[in-house]
Amino acid sequence: MLTGKLPLHVYKANQEVAPLLISEVEAREKVWQNHTNYFSVLWIKEGSGVLETDFSKTTYEASQVYCFNIYQAFALHPETVTNAQLLLFHPNFFCIETYQHEVGCNGVLFNQVYNAQPIAVNSETASELAQLLKNMQEEIATGELATGELVFSYLKIFLVKLTRLKTAQTPTCNPTIPIPAVLTQLETLINEHFTQHHQPSFYAEALHTPLKTLGNLSRKHFHKTLSLLIAEKIILKAKWELLHTDTQVKAVAASLGFKDEYYFSRFFKKHIGLSPAHFRQAEWDMRRGFLSIP
Incomplete structure (x- = not known):
């Protein structure tokens, strides 16, 4: 049972601890793991291996995005050097339950029990997503007037784009991969x-x-x-x-x-x-x- 193996890091989002965090991930030979009270979006840029969460394991490769709910533990078991970006955000900053109808991501990205497939990111979309992450990082770094509102808007667009990608790639919408x-x-x-x-x-x-x-x-x-x-x-x-x-x-x-x-x-x-x-x-x-x- 994966959750029992990983320590839980509870970030208490406040003025001193950012409610949205973006970091670089590098996994070589050792297992990399995450278990927090934030929503997590993991974008695999390079590398391959096995991604483990709860009872399930699946192979991962470059140009894939995985989304995890709050308190959901996951770990990377790299087979080749893996580089990724990790986006964490707290429900106080962007509550999926509140904005699910506008963003449409509650049952697609984070609460989709029946579709554990990763989101494949093509080069065109990758540029758009990378720019949005960069915009968020730059705004957080400046800390100027209305920074929170701008970062919130960038995050919203980021999630909408991921939702559209995931919806288009859902097996039930793809006749070449029929669900029994x-x-x-x-x-x-x-x-x-x-x-x-x-x-x-x-x-x-x-x-x-x-x-x-x-x-x-x-x-x-x-x-x-x-x-x-x-x-x-x-x-x-x-x-x-x-x-x-x-x-x-x-x-x-x-x-x-x-x-x-x-x-x-x-x-x-x-x-x-x-x-x-x-x-x-x-x-x-x-x-x-x-x-x-x-």
């Missing part, structure tokens, strides 16, 4: 039953498909195990409840099909790195701040 009908049915079933049924065997039986066959199809097309697909849906719903309601953790656990509040807390901490109560308190403390733009 049974996986489409699986998506529907998980969406309908993930709060009551957590075991992959339930879905295999409901679809009249051998568990091993369904698991192989999930790994082939979604690059994730059945258990991870279900777990991610549970975690997404749990985070929403903890962030947007004051429902007691015990009630949140029950609504997600956990009879034992403590088992739910262990499950949540295994994936996020914090207990539900600590996650809620930490995020409420930060999101009540003054950093939201505009």
